[in-house]
Amino acid sequence: MTETTTPHAVSEKPRRGRPRGAPDASQARRDLIRAGLEHLTEKGYSAVGVDEILKAAKVPKGSFYHHFRSKADFGLALIAAYDSYFAGLLDQAFLDRGRSPLDRLRHFTEMAEAGMARHGFRRGCLVGNLGQEMGALPDDFRQALIGVLTTWQTRTADLFRDAQACGQLSAGLDPDALAQAFWIGWEGAILRAKLELSPAPLRTFTGLFSRLFDGGASP
Amino acid sequence: MTETTTPHAVSEKPRRGRPRGAPDASQARRDLIRAGLEHLTEKGYSAVGVDEILKAAKVPKGSFYHHFRSKADFGLALIAAYDSYFAGLLDQAFLDRGRSPLDRLRHFTEMAEAGMARHGFRRGCLVGNLGQEMGALPDDFRQALIGVLTTWQTRTADLFRDAQACGQLSAGLDPDALAQAFWIGWEGAILRAKLELSPAPLRTFTGLFSRLFDGGASP
DNA sequence: TACTTATTAGACCGTTTCGTCTAATAATTC
DNA sequence: GAATTATTAGACGAAACGGTCTAATAAGTA
Numbered sequence A, B: 001m002t003e004t005t006t007p008h009a010v011s012e013k014p015r016r017g018r019p020r021g022a023p024d025a026s027q028a029r030r031d032l033i034r035a036g037l038e039h040l041t042e043k044g045y046s047a048v049g050v051d052e053i054l055k056a057a058k059v060p061k062g063s064f065y066h067h068f069r070s071k072a073d074f075g076l077a078l079i080a081a082y083d084s085y086f087a088g089l090l091d092q093a094f095l096d097r098g099r100s101p102l103d104r105l106r107h108f109t110e111m112a113e114a115g116m117a118r119h120g121f122r123r124g125c126l127v128g129n130l131g132q133e134m135g136a137l138p139d140d141f142r143q144a145l146i147g148v149l150t151t152w153q154t155r156t157a158d159l160f161r162d163a164q165a166c167g168q169l170s171a172g173l174d175p176d177a178l179a180q181a182f183w184i185g186w187e188g189a190i191l192r193a194k195l196e197l198s199p200a201p202l203r204t205f206t207g208l209f210s211r212l213f214d215g216g217a218s219p
Numbered sequence C: 001t002a003c004t005t006a007t008t009a010g011a012c013c014g015t016t017t018c019g020t021c022t023a024a025t026a027a028t029t030c
Numbered sequence D: 001g002a003a004t005t006a007t008t009a010g011a012c013g014a015a016a017c018g019g020t021c022t023a024a025t026a027a028g029t030a
Helices: A027-043 A050-057 A061-067 A071-094 A101-118 A126-136 A140-165 A175-196 A200-214 B027-043 B050-057 B061-067 B071-094 B101-118 B126-136 B140-165 B175-196 B200-209
Strands: none
Touching (some): A027 A050, A027 A126, A027 B126, A050 A061, A071 A101, A101 A140, A101 A175, A126 A175, A126 B027, A126 B126, A126 B175, A140 A175, A140 B175, A175 B175, B027 B050, B050 B061, B071 B101, B126 B175, B140 B175
């Protein structure tokens, strides 16, 4: 209580000693996240050990447990990082004013396929991977993963609404249901592409999904 | 070479000592497979230890490594067991002569949903689970998993062909592509149902998938 | 400079991992 | 019964697991 009177406890001003850097300014932390994403998108959470990530990131264990409370905490950080990385991807595709709404979606799937091809179709979607492992994961993961998927779906539903406004998509289809179905199927396609090490499943799915637009029913 | 002249080496007749029982007659082996399926459909391969399965099956370690060469060998046996279990399910739904082809498919998805509901949507599809973990699995798993999926797809494509013969499905749709898309999406739906602990994703997917039939385009 | 805190560094710990090993028991044939 | 092989039983081992610990170093403030 002999402090410099900071009653609201919101921000202690007179800090002493070395100031802590912004979380994302730490090179070690960034290296860990990057290595973590690479490994987890390929092999999942349970199959990847902390030491394996340390070695890949060339960061000692002390740093890891300085920046993250536990492996689980690290996993949640990876989800957050993946989420914001993906937000950029979606921006790039969905905000492209030079394309029609449905063409933007197709552009997204093409970018995603190119991304998978870049790694020989060995890396999948972090969200899909962790979702499948959910039975072995700490409970906080569930809401985190659902939240990310919900974000993606919301943006996609908006895109479908734009398509309807353009007259590009039948007004009889429910944009929200369509968006949910898209992400359900798309995650399935990624899983399958990873299994077969081939882009074929991605194409099969998008090919058939787009028939919903063309032949669209009325009610 | 002083044997009882068995030149073709196909079946050594004069065996001595205790005869080895049929592989599937062993109670221990069956218990291991059952416990293994329960655990792996819920948590995956990497997250489940051999000891955990031994404890659940109440079988000692000696028996495990008598019946299976390794954990990986056990995993392949699980895939085979799951495959034949699933063959029965498909027979039940797809050979039902009291229903129209497309109604048989709907019946299958309903049975599958009921099956998931029975375990609180905590258990998924073994093939989907292992497919996602493929990056961390021995190489033999890949062909085994692809093979199982191919079997399912072939049967489903046949069902779609029946539907076309009945005039229930537009002849403009490719049964093989449709079958592949179905299993891609269905696996995605199971993954999502497991994540959300809810049947909703299964319904969303089947609901939208069946619109391909109704509104179906020509070529 | 002296002090204080952030961050790095990796040795170390207890537990769990998959798999091996020896011994006991069971089910046959001779 | 004797011999032979299948199967059960679980103690044990080496390596990997997530996580803790102490010490060293870096980066600031007073």
